[in-house]
Amino acid sequence: MMNSIRKLVSCVILDLDGTLVNTANLSVEGYASVLSEHPAGVYFGWAKLSTRGFYKMVMSIGWNPYFDNTEKTIEPWLLHKFDEDFYGEELHLVIVGYIRPEANFPSLESLIAKIHEDGKIAENALELPLYAKYKDETYFKSIHNSHL
Numbered sequence: 001m002m003n004s005i006r007k008l009v010s011c012v013i014l015d016l017d018g019t020l021v022n023t024a025n026l027s028v029e030g031y032a033s034v035l036s037e038h039p040a041g042v043y044f045g046w047a048k049l050s051t052r053g054f055y056k057m058v059m060s061i062g063w064n065p066y067f068d069n070t071e072k073t074i075e076p077w078l079l080h081k082f083d084e085d086f087y088g089e090e091l092h093l094v095i096v097g098y099i100r101p102e103a104n105f106p107s108l109e110s111l112i113a114k115i116h117e118d119g120k121i122a123e124n125a126l127e128l129p130l131y132a133k134y135k136d137e138t139y140f141k142s143i144h145n146s147h148l
């Protein structure tokens with residue numbers, strides 16, 4: 001676990017916001033620069049839901065080779081068990097680190113196991129002061145505004 005955390009690149013900070021449609025798969029429209037500037041891979045950071053607050057987040061940017069997708073997508077996974085849908089809620093993200101490149105897998109089980117490992121790495125890394133400090137309302141706002 002610590003080995004993986006040590007491999008994290010220094011902070012890459014950007015913001016994305018979008019309206020959630022059931023799952024947190026975001027439409028590619030509006031994220032062209034994020035998609036082109038970031039190599040396919042798994043990133044982590046903080047998510048903010050407008051009416052609920054902050055959640056730890058791990059995110060895939062890429063083509064999902066296991067599913068042979070033709071489109072590069074952004075798929076944030078909020079590390080929290082929600083009891084109800086948050087349809088229509090506004091989502092803001094700050095990406096603070098990188099975990100690994102995108103990969104293919106011999107089975108769905110091994111892909112899912114890897115995604116859970118990514119989730120644990122993100123959970124632990126986001127406890128570190130280096131990354132925990134970005135869970136901050138003002139910071140989200142300033143990052144967001146600087147891109148308007």
Ligand SMILES: Cc1cc2nc3c(=O)[nH]c(=O)nc-3n(C[C@H](O)[C@H](O)[C@H](O)COP(=O)(O)O)c2cc1C
Pocket residue numbers: 025042058059060063064065066067075076077101102103104111115118119
């Ligand atoms: C943290 C995370 C890491 C992922 N890593 C990979 C990966 O390395 N390779 C891949 O093909 N898909 C990867 N995915 C994408 C999954 O294939 C996809 O999210 C999942 O299977 C659901 O796809 P669906 O919503 O189209 O059903 C990752 C997703 C997440 C959230």
